[in-house]
Amino acid sequence: MDGHQVQQPRLRDQVRAVIRVNRYSIRTEKSYWYWIRYFIRYHGMKHPRDMGPQEVNGFLTWLAVQRNVAAATQAQALNALVFLYAKVLDKPLGEIGQVVRSKKPKRLPVVLSHEEAMRIINRLEAPYRLLASLMYGSGLRVTEACRLRVKDLDFNQQVITVRDGKGAKDRTTLLPGPLTTELESYVDGIRRSWKGKDPALRKPCSLPFALSRKYPKAGSSIAWQWLFPSQALSVDDLGNTVRHHIHVSSVQKAVKRAVEDAEIGKPAGCHTFRHTFATELLKRGNDIRTVQDLLGHADLRTTQIYTHVLGQGFAGVRSPLG
Missing domain, CATH: 1.10.150.130 (Tyrosine recombinase, N-terminal domain)
Known part of the structure; x- marks a missing residue:
């Protein structure tokens, strides 16, 4: 050779x-x-x-x-x-033949009542309580909530922009009215820390790979600051020391403990808040297409599973018992 x-x-x-x-x-x-x-x-x-x-x-x-x-x-x-x-490999597979398809049944998602969701949320401490409130109030996935930046909140339009959600798609969803004052105060606190050159914000926040090359100073701007930053620093792909967002696993652990403390008797977790967001909107008469858009589902069939959770998949048919 x-x-x-x-x-x-x-x-x-x-x-x-x-x-x-x-x-x-x-x-x-x-x-x-x-x-x-x-x-x-x-x-x-x-x-x-x-x-x-x-x-x-x-x-x-x-x-x-x-x-x-x-x-x-x-x-x-x-x-x-x-x-x-x-x-x-630049070697497309083409026809792979007949594959045995998985037949594992799809289970209906676990959902909470509004009261159960609030019982869990009220047992959480900062910043986890606010994160869980956004998962429930806006239908965010836990990763989407953790990755929110200052620029993603639009208080005038009352919307949250979810960047690079599942499938690398952007979407907008509701900024919950009851959280507006708390979130405005929270963002003001980040602005004050940033203007005051707080040592915790001295290192730039991590940026998407291509952006960090094109706009290397964006990580030090207020718009790109994480809403929920990690306490620890890390090293990005370019070898720079940066601050990442809060780790998803820490949020999951906090929610798991709160679920146990709330004693609701259901196997709930972070994603259960998103399921509950969807069922609550449908229960209150909102159009399923609107719910689909808010959740960012590519296929309406994914959203329709929530109608089965609510027992609405039977075209209004009622039991003869009453």
């Missing part, structure tokens, strides 16, 4: 580079790499370029038959492998 031959970047680095050029979210990056690595291990560490449709078919079928994964999980694995072959 020629000692001067240029070595190919590791597959992990190739995947990361293509994902970031395409502006996929960090969560998608982690998810795709998880499935790509799983696929490689399943086939005895063979490199994907030495495999193809037959091996992809075998892996997806094994997930459904042996691992009994949900249909959405199997689809996510397929998406990751389609991406790998088409975008990274």
